[in-house]
Amino acid sequence: MDFEEILAKCGNSSRYQFVLLALYGYLMVVVSMHYFSQNVISFVPDHWCYHEQLVNRSFEEIEAIYSQYENPSCTRLERIGEDGQNHTLSKERCDRWFYKYDFGYRSMNTELNWVCHDAYKPRWGQSLFFVGSVCGTLIFGQLGDRIGRIKALILANWCGFLGDFSTIFANSLVSFSISRFVSGLAADANSYLMYILILEYVSPSLRNVGLNTVLGSFYCLGLIGACWLAVWVGHWRIFLACSSVPLLLVTLFYFLVQESAQWLVTRNDIDGAIRRLQRVAKINRRQVADEDFRTFRSYCEEHYRKDVKEQDSQANVRDMLKTPRMRSTAFKLLLIFIIIVPCYNTIARNVEGLGISPFIMFSLNALTLPPSGYLQGLLQDRIGRKATAVGWMTITGLFAAAAGLVISQGSNRNVTLLVGLTLAARFGVSIADGASSQFSTELIPTSVRGRGVAVVHVAGFAASFLSPYILHLGTYFKPAPSIILGLLFLSGAYVCLLLPETRNKKLPMSLEEGEEFGKGEGIFDFLVNMFKKDSEESVVEMSTKNVEEDTLMAKAVQQ
Numbered sequence: 001m002d003f004e005e006i007l008a009k010c011g012n013s014s015r016y017q018f019v020l021l022a023l024y025g026y027l028m029v030v031v032s033m034h035y036f037s038q039n040v041i042s043f044v045p046d047h048w049c050y051h052e053q054l055v056n057r058s059f060e061e062i063e064a065i066y067s068q069y070e071n072p073s074c075t076r077l078e079r080i081g082e083d084g085q086n087h088t089l090s091k092e093r094c095d096r097w098f099y100k101y102d103f104g105y106r107s108m109n110t111e112l113n114w115v116c117h118d119a120y121k122p123r124w125g126q127s128l129f130f131v132g133s134v135c136g137t138l139i140f141g142q143l144g145d146r147i148g149r150i151k152a153l154i155l156a157n158w159c160g161f162l163g164d165f166s167t168i169f170a171n172s173l174v175s176f177s178i179s180r181f182v183s184g185l186a187a188d189a190n191s192y193l194m195y196i197l198i199l200e201y202v203s204p205s206l207r208n209v210g211l212n213t214v215l216g217s218f219y220c221l222g223l224i225g226a227c228w229l230a231v232w233v234g235h236w237r238i239f240l241a242c243s244s245v246p247l248l249l250v251t252l253f254y255f256l257v258q259e260s261a262q263w264l265v266t267r268n269d270i271d272g273a274i275r276r277l278q279r280v281a282k283i284n285r286r287q288v289a290d291e292d293f294r295t296f297r298s299y300c301e302e303h304y305r306k307d308v309k310e311q312d313s314q315a316n317v318r319d320m321l322k323t324p325r326m327r328s329t330a331f332k333l334l335l336i337f338i339i340i341v342p343c344y345n346t347i348a349r350n351v352e353g354l355g356i357s358p359f360i361m362f363s364l365n366a367l368t369l370p371p372s373g374y375l376q377g378l379l380q381d382r383i384g385r386k387a388t389a390v391g392w393m394t395i396t397g398l399f400a401a402a403a404g405l406v407i408s409q410g411s412n413r414n415v416t417l418l419v420g421l422t423l424a425a426r427f428g429v430s431i432a433d434g435a436s437s438q439f440s441t442e443l444i445p446t447s448v449r450g451r452g453v454a455v456v457h458v459a460g461f462a463a464s465f466l467s468p469y470i471l472h473l474g475t476y477f478k479p480a481p482s483i484i485l486g487l488l489f490l491s492g493a494y495v496c497l498l499l500p501e502t503r504n505k506k507l508p509m510s511l512e513e514g515e516e517f518g519k520g521e522g523i524f525d526f527l528v529n530m531f532k533k534d535s536e537e538s539v540v541e542m543s544t545k546n547v548e549e550d551t552l553m554a555k556a557v558q559q
Contacts, residue, residue: 002303003262004506006296010277011284012203013210016258019283020198021210023253025218030250031191032222033229033243034160036362038129038180040226041108041167041236042122043358044115047073050096053080059100073097074116093117102357103231111236112171121173125180132163132184133461140189141454144196145447148259153193157250160186164244168237186247188457192441194253196449199441200262201280204504205381212380212434216373223366227359266447266509270300303510320448323515330452332495333440334459339492340393341460343485344433346467347400347425356419364419365426372430380435384503385442386526389435389496396428397489401482432489442502445514501526 004012011017046059048066057065065080066072069089078090099110108114114121136159143152163183170176198211230239258280264273274293281288320326348365379388399421406418444452470481500518508514 001292001295001299002506003265003296003509006277006288006292007201007261007280008203009286009288009292010281011286012201013206014284014286016280016283017198017202017206017210020201020257021214023256024194024198024211025214027191027194027250028215028218029222029225030157030246032219033226034164034183034190034247035187036223036226037164037183037240037243038122038126039358039362040230040239042114042126043102043105043107044109044119045102045107046100047097047110047115049074049076049094050098051077051080054098059098062098102359104234105231105359106235108236121176124173125176128177128181129184129187130461130464132181133187133189134458136185136187136189137454137458137461139185140193141451141457144193144454145263145449145451149193149197149263150254150257150259153190153197154251154254156186156189156193157247158186159183160190161244161247164240164247168240188461189454190247190250192437192453192457195437196441196453197257197260199438199507200260200446201258210377212373212377212438213370214373215434216369216371216376216430219373220366220369223369224363227362227366231359260446262446262509263449265300270297273300319511320444320452320514323511325517325519326511326515329443329499329514332498333443333452333456335495336436336440336492337456337460338463339488339495340429340433340436341457342464342467342470343396343400343488343492344429345464346470346481346485347422347429361419361422364423368423368427369430372427373434376431376434379431380438380503384501384526385435385439386496386499386501386503389432389439390493392428392431392435393489393493393496396425396432397486397493399425399428400489401486432492436492436496439496439499439502442507443499443514443517444508445511446507446509447511497523 046063048054048062054062054065063072065077066075069075074094076090076092076094077088079088094116095113097110097113097115101110109119109122112118112121136156140152140156143155160183163179163181163185166179167176167183170179195211202211226239226243229242230236233239233242258276259272261273261276261280264270264276274297277296278288278293320330376388376392379391402421402425406421440456441449441453470484500521505517508517
């Protein structure tokens with residue numbers, strides 16, 4: 001009796017799994033507020049250089065006066081003509097501004113006057129945030145496989161709290177950069193560890209619709225909550241204080257969530273795995289015979305002997321490169337994340353300069369997440385991971401190219417078209433990113449899953465540094481960014497074609513199983529099999545009544 005069978009007897013889509021999904025929903029709210037806090041605290045409203053002659057003028061009058069110049073936000077005037085013309089330019093830099101605050105919200109950039117010649121400072125902090133995320137993903141990925149998923153998850157969220165809370169007191173570039181680096185340590189690591197743990201405890205069907213619907217819905221709530229919390233409190237420091245405290249509450253997960261039994265098996269702690277499974281069965285109100293656990297123990301001792309487990313417990317990502325098929329899979333997963341993460345960050349963070357308030361645009365972006373998450377899960381359940389990832393990377397490439405072409409024109413005369421195309425690209429990239437993330441996570445064996453996922457995510461974050469340069473190419477050739485995004489998505493779709501399908505298959509636990517996974521499968525076999533019924537591609541032979549009940553329950557959840 002392998003792990004999938006014993007988990008089915010203990011319940012793989014019952015009470016405990018719904019508790020996990022509820023906690024994951026809370027985590028998604030916290031994570032989304034944390035990840036996009038940099039955007040919220042650094043929103044830059046319309047602004048113009050201060051002049052005493054303009055103190056009592058309306059914003060419309062001020063905008064009309066400065067609109068005559070190439071760089072209206074940073075142009076300083078020596079004297080302003082009474083007739084609205086014949087202004088005298090000053091040779092000095094602007095050091096004070098009029099700000100047209102969106103909903104009265106005072107951001108970090110406006111309080112510290114980090115605009116114009118100091119506009120690089122918040123960007124530098126954002127860069128350090130991504131540097132921190134690269135380091136944190138590697139560190140906590142290693143810890144996730146060494147000390148367990150839950151402990152590493154809690155440590156990551158502590159780093160997120162420390163970084164965000166310390167940013168409140170930042171008033172210089174040095175202190176701001178250090179605090180953003182610490183905050184970045186938690187980025188990604190504070191979510192994917194829980195994602196891995198849930199994947200290792202739920203049925204394949206619940207993995208699709210349930211997990212992705214929860215992810216999209218609660219991530220949406222977090223983004224909308226972040227925007228309007230900022231508007232409500234009115235100041236970036238108060239916003240960070242309010243949004244950072246929930247990160248500490250993740251500590252309670254230690255008392256509510258069972259450590260991954262799959263991971264414990266790969267660590268040769270079969271007794272610990274059985275204890276966790278017994279607790280899951282108790283929560284799910286399932287009666288599992290001792291004989292079943294003895295059979296499971298015998299299976300583990302036979303297939304995951306101590307000598308093999310010692311090898312896997314010390315396994316690292318480099319071991320994935322020692323065999324040909326695992327090596328090929330590893331490089332393909334790296335390529336996918338190097339392609340999809342920069343595209344995601346380029347599209348998801350583009351909420352300014354679109355002709356409407358960034359708060360409204362952020363909220364509209366967020367509203368695309370629940371339907372995209374549900375559709376992603378539904379498609380993955382019906383047609384498979386591979387077809388979903390390939391199809392939506394292709395579609396999103398077309399959306400991104402169209403939106404990029406409109407943005408490159410530099411005109412806000414058709415705001416509706418611009419916003420519509422941007423939202424379509426946001427919808428598509430959410431599905432493409434989520435599908436490729438789950439697809440990749442399932443392909444990496446359990447014994448190195450934490451570290452493997454960490455490495456591919458790091459590769460994606462490292463490649464995200466290219467996002468500003470991709471956009472900068474538009475200054476030389478306007479369609480360039482849209483062409484590059486389109487080509488990147490199409491390239492990602494091709495790489496996904498080369499990977500095996502994971503839908504309704506027992507996920508690999510050891511490196512040896514990873515090497516054998518998908519052997520003999522053609523790159524277009526998924527087209528033939530994607531509409532087959534689940535019963536024809538069952539993960540295990542469902543010979544017991546308990547397993548059949550689990551399957552029916554999972555289908556009820558999908559409906």
